[in-house]
Amino acid sequence: MSNRSIFKAALVEAVLHEYKDILNSTGTQYEPSEKFKNRIGMIIENFNKSRTATVTVIKRLILVAIIAALLTGCALAIPAVREYLLDYFLNDHGSWYGVTFDPEEVKDAPHEIEVFFAPTYTPPGYEVMAEDYSVAGGDVFYVNADDLLIAYAQKPIPSDATQDDWIGIDADDNVRTTLTIDGYKVEQIKDEYYTTLIWTDNNYLYTLDYHTELDDEEAIKIIESIAPVPEEKLNQP
């Protein structure tokens, strides 16, 4: 059982513990009152009305997008623009970012991790708290004496590369910048507390999350130090 599985199982047990006494006490028969039924009907009606309005707005936006696509079609003929558009997208959904890949670019990407990559550099004052490698992903956590964390992750690209909600990054009150680190286009998302760096080599997706007290230069050094994880480390119990 991996650390992650143990942690999840412990969390579920610790949350359910809170309800042990309640659920063990005399049962309540679920017979909703008429008032309850009427109220829920009203709420759902309002919800569906607002959803219809949203769909209408979305239809209009799609029309605008089609016109825009027709107008910008010629830009795809320019290699540099095309490369950027077909690379990957950090899609802004207002309160969160989603990630999609161009299916053609990632068609040979493995859907499980085949080669693990991890940083070899540890910023001064930090130490590796945990490392976890499974086919579903690789994680390295660093911590310093003030409990500030740095989390590195390597994830496989999902089988549906156009699916947008498999990873979500906070978009509230942040500043987004595109950097080039070690030849990769890296998106930086920075808010008051945390910075996220996210990039891909079209085989895997990589993220580095760190507290804003860590210098960005140190984060860049971590990325620049990324190398294949030695076999002996993967085989450690």
Place this chain on the structure above:
Amino acid sequence: MLTLYLAMIDEPSDKEKFEKIYYAFHKEILHVTIKLTGSREGGEDAAQEAFIRIAKNISEIKMDNRDSVQAYVLTIARNEAIRYMEKEPGLLLYSSTENAIDDTSPDPFEHIENLENKELLVKALLELPISYREILLMRYDQDMNASKIAKHLGTKPAAIRKRLERARKMLIRTYSELEKEELNV
């Protein structure tokens, strides 16, 4: 009643998912909300809000195993019961652990070296306020980010981020303390 909730959901697979959750846990949800609010009316109000919140977010819920889903739905139910109680001045919550939320002044840090001791980990988690346990559950078991957790619990992402950071610190500290105690014994 179930038909009414299903009217909120578009995808057939999501409808099926909601049906499973509803049949498995609707009695428990109502039971918990009635106990927490202390009234049938309050419990029904909170339960109905919980079902609506679950229906709205159904596509994001991971159905890995029964216990995991149960922990998630009861978390939603408890938070809706709290919201109901906040609207009703003068009422007190069933759970007293909420009072401990702000007591998170950090002690010298000792990191977790070995997570394999699940019993000790559960013990450490039980030392945390339930709101901290819930947020860790949403983050690590349901794999949600702060924005999604905020949407599911009806609060602000910034508040979730702060609570998550405190929860992590408190867990690491508590676990280390318990581990030391165990070694001394």
